[in-house]
Amino acid sequence: xxxxxxxxxxxxxxxxxxxxxxxxxxxxxxxxxxxxxxxxxxxxxxxxxxxxxxxxxxxxxxxxxxxxxxxxxxxxxxxxxxxxxxxxxxxxxxxxxxxxxxxxxxxxxxxxx
Amino acid sequence: xxxxxxxxxxxxxxxxxxxxxxxxxxxxxxxxxxxxxxxxxxxxxxxxxxxxxxxxxxxxxxxxxxxxxxxxxxxxxxxxxxxxxxxxxxxxxxxxxxxxxxxxxxxxxxx
Numbered sequence: 001x002x003x004x005x006x007x008x009x010x011x012x013x014x015x016x017x018x019x020x021x022x023x024x025x026x027x028x029x030x031x032x033x034x035x036x037x038x039x040x041x042x043x044x045x046x047x048x049x050x051x052x053x054x055x056x057x058x059x060x061x062x063x064x065x066x067x068x069x070x071x072x073x074x075x076x077x078x079x080x081x082x083x084x085x086x087x088x089x090x091x092x093x094x095x096x097x098x099x100x101x102x103x104x105x106x107x108x109x110x111x112x113x
Numbered sequence: 114x115x116x117x118x119x120x121x122x123x124x125x126x127x128x129x130x131x132x133x134x135x136x137x138x139x140x141x142x143x144x145x146x147x148x149x150x151x152x153x154x155x156x157x158x159x160x161x162x163x164x165x166x167x168x169x170x171x172x173x174x175x176x177x178x179x180x181x182x183x184x185x186x187x188x189x190x191x192x193x194x195x196x197x198x199x200x201x202x203x204x205x206x207x208x209x210x211x212x213x214x215x216x217x218x219x220x221x222x223x224x
Contacts, residue, residue, distance in 0.1 A: 040217075041217070042215050048211065091155055093156075100144060100146070100161060101158045101161060102158065102212060104148075104156040104157070
């Protein structure tokens with residue numbers, strides 16, 4: 001069974017530029033999560049989807065961050081414009097309906113110069 | 114914000130030794146989970162312990178939970194170089210709440 005797929009794995013951009021990350025969850029998993037992980041820290045939830053509905057986006061900085069999960073499968077996380085402080089690893093995870101365990105992708109490492 | 118606090122922040126041991134990591138949390142939980150993260154990779158689920166359980170085993174892993182002290186420990190027995198990774202505890206308060214991760218313990222197992 002394929003795991004959670006994320007792309008790109010690495011991204012370097014200049015500040016004020018836009019950037020987008022893509023995630024394909026495990027087949028059949030209807031819950032999808034986006035996390036932010038700063039160096040030396042644990043992941044922090046940005047947004048959680050149940051199918052195509054964002055059910056927890058309270059930690060998403062909505063002035064510059066946006067996310068979508070059309071058709072309840074793939075998801076895209078966008079930052080526009082990026083700031084220096086956005087340099088971090090962006091992790092995507094998924095879980096089956098009612099599942100308590102989350103399955104993580106390898107993450108996208110973003111560097112904003 | 115992170116709910117869990119992990120101790121120690123870093124741990125270095127020799128292969129074959131046991132490694133113990135501790136996690137403390139602040140609010141009531143439904144379950145507590147431990148995850149491992151190898152450098153440059155995503156997190157991998159190791160074990161889940163429910164609030165009504167006190168101890169759980171999985172292979173070389175032993176997890177304890179003390180809800181009265183709001184703390185948990187992860188013991189890795191007979192460690193191997195391949196166990197080198199960061200270990201995170203995560204608490205789940207249930208009822209659709211989010212999983213809240215600690216800051217992690219960096220374990221280094223020297224061959």
